[in-house]
Amino acid sequence: MMGKALFITGTGTDVGKTYVTGLIVRKLRQAGLNGGYYKAALSGAVPDANGELQPGDALYVKHVAEIEEPIRNLVTYVYPEAVSPHLAAEINHRPIDFKRVKKDFERAKSRNDYLTMEGSGGIICPLRWDNQQHMLLDDLVKRLHLGVLIVADAGLGTINGTVLTVEHLRAREIPVRGIIFNKYIPGDIMQDDNASMIEEMTGVKILAYVKKGDTELDIDIDMLKNLYA
Numbered sequence: 001m002m003g004k005a006l007f008i009t010g011t012g013t014d015v016g017k018t019y020v021t022g023l024i025v026r027k028l029r030q031a032g033l034n035g036g037y038y039k040a041a042l043s044g045a046v047p048d049a050n051g052e053l054q055p056g057d058a059l060y061v062k063h064v065a066e067i068e069e070p071i072r073n074l075v076t077y078v079y080p081e082a083v084s085p086h087l088a089a090e091i092n093h094r095p096i097d098f099k100r101v102k103k104d105f106e107r108a109k110s111r112n113d114y115l116t117m118e119g120s121g122g123i124i125c126p127l128r129w130d131n132q133q134h135m136l137l138d139d140l141v142k143r144l145h146l147g148v149l150i151v152a153d154a155g156l157g158t159i160n161g162t163v164l165t166v167e168h169l170r171a172r173e174i175p176v177r178g179i180i181f182n183k184y185i186p187g188d189i190m191q192d193d194n195a196s197m198i199e200e201m202t203g204v205k206i207l208a209y210v211k212k213g214d215t216e217l218d219i220d221i222d223m224l225k226n227l228y229a
């Protein structure tokens with residue numbers, strides 16, 4: 001039996017995709033559901049004392065959500081350079097092979113009823129750009145038939161980043177499941193206006209608000225489950 005999956009993108013790098021994904025998978029697992037994590041390509045991995053590259057995002061989510069699977073199941077390509085995956089792949093002569101990602105993704109889906117897949121960077125992130133192939137992250141999302149949840153920083157600049165992300169996903173006919181606001185400050189007039197402007201302009205709901213340091217995700221579990229397909 002194949003599990004269901006959800007893709008997490010962000011309005012950019014560092015907006016809190018991994019942080020929020022940790023809370024999502026934790027919530028699912030605390031509800032007794034089999035929630036898992038997968039990331040296709042991770043760059044900026046720091047080597048440990050033995051020189052082994054540490055896939056930070058996967059390690060973080062494994063820890064927060066208490067995932068039992070070994071780390072090698074959670075991420076396919078790991079590069080040390082903190083640059084876009086297409087460039088890290090080129091530097092290391094290790095191009096991202098879609099067939100391999102698909103295989104690892106399908107395996108992860110067969111092991112987990114609710115698989116959360118984290119993207120790299122924002123939705124327009126080049127994964128491969130060589131003589132053989134041009135592949136962006138949105139191509140991968142389309143080819144894996146995933147719906148998308150957008151993590152956005154609640155602060156200044158988010159109307160632009162979030163609305164552009166929604167419009168691009170729609171142009172590519174990728175289902176948008178919702179938005180999560182991160183680093184939200186309750187009562188902040190601008191952030192509350194950002195939220196209502198984004199909802200009005202896109203018609204997409206902000207499903208949860210994550211504050212700095214939150215250790216639980218405030219979202220109805222059935223609503224969360226329904227984001228997966």
Ligand SMILES: Nc1ncnc2c1ncn2[C@@H]1O[C@H](COP(=O)(O)OP(=O)(O)OP(=O)(O)O)[C@@H](O)[C@H]1O
Pocket residue numbers: 010012013014015016017018019020057119120121182183210211212213214
């Ligand atoms: N709500 C939060 N409270 C406290 N720290 C946060 C929160 N959200 C994000 N951070 C911190 O901000 C940094 C960036 O967040 P995170 O790694 O989740 O971003 P990302 O979107 O996954 O980045 P990348 O594009 O590298 O995958 C991390 O150090 C993370 O711990």
Ligand SMILES: [Mg+2]
Pocket residue numbers: 017018019057118
């Ligand atoms: Mg991340």
